[in-house]
Amino acid sequence: MLKLWLGLVVLVTSLYAVRHFVFAFVRLYLPQRHSFQDIAGSYLPTVCLMVPMHNEKEVVRETVAALKRLDYPVDRLKVLIVDDRSTDGTAALLDELCTDVPFIQIHHRQSGPGVVGGKPAALNEGLALTDAEVILTFDADYWPSRDSVMRLVAPLLDPQVALTMGRVVPRNPDLNLLTRMLDLERAGGYQVNQQARHTLGLLSQYGGTVGAIRRSFLDTLGGWSDEYLAEDTYLTVQAFVHGLQVVYVNLEETTEELPASWAIRQKQLRRWVIGHNQVAWRLGAKVWKSPFLPLLAKFDATMLLGTYAATMLLVTGYVVATLLLLLGDGLLAGSSMAILILTTYSTLGNAAAFSEIAVSALLDDRPRALWGVAAMTGHFAGSAYVVAAATLDWVWQEIRGRRRLAWDKTARTGKV
């Protein structure tokens, strides 16, 4: 039984390893898809760019400054900043900063009975204030480029496209070791993983920020779901199972503030893990039932949804491998084939994720950043701990039938 479980762990992680290498290869050498970017600016729907904010005084000035610089016809653009009952002076700052800008509207949420906090609730309240054809969402610490709106809405010219997602570039990567590691992680995730999936026609992930949503699609779902901690993954999967596309726009670049400490990062990662697992658990089967999707896309989407579950599986594999060493003749004894499989897996599997990160540093012309890749092993131990703890917590909540969906806001420092 233990050997079977270990075999499953090896199989699953090997599939992930192959996937990493294929993406790295595709991104490194093959011509890349960049849907509709050559005609960005020719399709100009009415747009509402929503920025939910809660206690964001550290970043609000720069964010508003970036929003003011947006290059899009002002008669077709409304920026709606939803202040979610900030208590640190953000509300007053917003009023002061936006008085002379006609296309920026501030909406202050009010406290009261039945009013819930959190990003989905704030976005839904904002949604009721606009009738724009396309909704863009940006988190409070994201500073868009001038052409962000134009690039993000361009793919929506195709009625099959429901969501678009741009690239996020950290602006504080040199703050400390953690931000250096996260910078590499982000680069691998966007520059290689997301772009390769888009090039191969697989499922790109809408990340809940730096993205555009077709209003009609959002309306069919009844707005943002507050049932899931990862409302973005929920939207991604819903689009996918309905045969609609999510387009990744690597040419659109928005800067973000990386979590500057493990305390902040832990909360962020925990929210992603629980939210992602929720969607995988409740909607995973729908992916396979959808009549619109090719088999390979379903397979890859399942792997995307199972990213955090796979990390947990790896942790169980570690425990099982230890037990096998203690209880029996070892992991490999007596079977040359088992030795071959396991050592092949370990040679490829342990290095696979690093290949994506290395390729991203290469493509971004940052060869010096590659030196940091060597330090990522320790970083992985920390991430695995957080992922495992969050997954166990989520499983425990599901078993007890209690779903704690408190929204942990990611704190900002404003330090660059």
Place this chain on the structure above:
Amino acid sequence: MQARRRSLAVPHRAMRATRVAWFHAAIGLVLVVVVLVSALHYRSAIWNWQLARWSETVSAFGIYPSIRGYGYGWDQAFSVASTTDVLLTSIMLILVTYLLFRSTAVPTIKGLFAITAIPLYLYVLVTSLTGRPPVGALNHVGPEWLIGEVVVWCLVPLLYALLVFPVPFSLWVKVLSLFSLLGISVAWRTFTPTLYILIAVYSQGTMALPAWMLLGPWADYLYAVPVFAVTLSFYRGGRAADYRA
């Protein structure tokens, strides 16, 4: 602001795919064949040399491998935990885990602690329950390491042929890096089994499994990833011709 400048200074850098250095790629494929043939041909000679080094080194510490030339009589050296040991270890582990996990220590420390503590505790628990040291598992220090070594020799050139050689930068750096990596793999698998045996014996078996996890036949990435990363850092960026949407 460095990242912002970097990001926006090079329009469309994000869409670049690297130009393929076809001649280098061909050299990479030739090297795959050369290394593969050499590895399979000379593997026995290399293995025998490594086994001799293991024996020499551990013998210098008063440990004399006896079983099949590379194994060791682990049952002579390993301790078996008693019920009291289990009880005390459990209490200590729960206490330390509670304090550490509730502390503000970074998750990296917590993760590394768990990686070490899990096999350590399982060793105490399992030996106490079964009443015997895990001799079956640890008598096989040899084959896993040695067969794994050949797998490394086969796969590393393949990965280099796919992800390193076609990237346009110095061919000499690539060749040197590949053979350095293969050389390090021989050195690593000569050095780590002896270190592993010493740790296992001197800790009476209790540190055998954490050491196995760190030095075992799956730990090649610990040196391979840094070498791979440093090699690619010799890439000096693209030229105009590299930009291809």
